[in-house]
Amino acid sequence: MYWYMGHLFEAIDFVENPLYEQIISDIAHQKFSLVEQFFTPEEVAIFRQSLMEKYEEDAFKKAAIGNKLHETIVKSIRGDVILWMDETKANPAETLFFNKINALVNYLNKTCFLGILQKEFHYAIYPKNTFYKRHIDTFQNDDRRKLSVVCYLNEAGWLPENGGELVLYLNENGEEVEKVIYPFPGRVVIFESQIIEHEVKPVNTQRLSITGWLKTR
Numbered sequence: 001m002y003w004y005m006g007h008l009f010e011a012i013d014f015v016e017n018p019l020y021e022q023i024i025s026d027i028a029h030q031k032f033s034l035v036e037q038f039f040t041p042e043e044v045a046i047f048r049q050s051l052m053e054k055y056e057e058d059a060f061k062k063a064a065i066g067n068k069l070h071e072t073i074v075k076s077i078r079g080d081v082i083l084w085m086d087e088t089k090a091n092p093a094e095t096l097f098f099n100k101i102n103a104l105v106n107y108l109n110k111t112c113f114l115g116i117l118q119k120e121f122h123y124a125i126y127p128k129n130t131f132y133k134r135h136i137d138t139f140q141n142d143d144r145r146k147l148s149v150v151c152y153l154n155e156a157g158w159l160p161e162n163g164g165e166l167v168l169y170l171n172e173n174g175e176e177v178e179k180v181i182y183p184f185p186g187r188v189v190i191f192e193s194q195i196i197e198h199e200v201k202p203v204n205t206q207r208l209s210i211t212g213w214l215k216t217r
């Protein structure tokens with residue numbers, strides 16, 4: 001009897017969310033989803049301020065790939081600087097950020113069979129004249145990465161001429177198709193980490209973001 005009641009309440013409790021349903025449908029059909037205004041301009045400003053505070057504290061270090069000794073090689077592949085976020089020590093801005101991400105993760109776990117148990121996010125700054133060459137996010141890092149999530153924190157009025165566009169290399173019926181995504185503030189791009197090759201084109205102006213991965217197992 002109790003079990004039945006509980007079950008009923010759980011069913012009533014579930015409210016379909018059109019935004020999340022759109023994301024799920026996009027990923028199922030095209031392996032990526034681009035969401036405009038996932039974060040409001042106010043939220044973006046709060047996250048950007050948190051990022052800049054930490055950057056000024058010098059908390060960032062050069063993003064490394066593989067062997068840290070080969071820094072020049074690394075620089076020829078990626079030039080961003082990153083700072084990993086620690087949810088257990090979140091400041092108010094980061095709490096706001098993770099609340100919104102966790103709502104999405106909980107929804108995905110309720111409605112899909114992704115089994116996302118872990119996540120990892122970092123702030124990223126691409127200084128002028130940096131880029132990230134074509135790559136796949138599970139390349140040498142972590143095959144538990146299931147979905148990549150990129151959140152853009154640039155100022156309003158970011159121009160395409162600033163560069164730094166994300167290019168997704170999609171496969172449409174055996175043909176490679178380039179999907180160009182400008183890093184406009186509030187936008188969030190979610191894509192399948194194990195499938196989608198992508199790159200960040202050179203930037204002419206400092207480019208700000210939070211990037212993360214939703215992971216299985």
Ligand code: OGA
Pocket residue numbers: 132137150165166198199200209211
């Ligand atoms: C990455 C990455 C894309 C972007 O950090 O692995 O591909 O648009 N970022 O910042």
Ligand code: MN
Pocket residue numbers: 135136137198
């Ligand atoms: Mn990547």
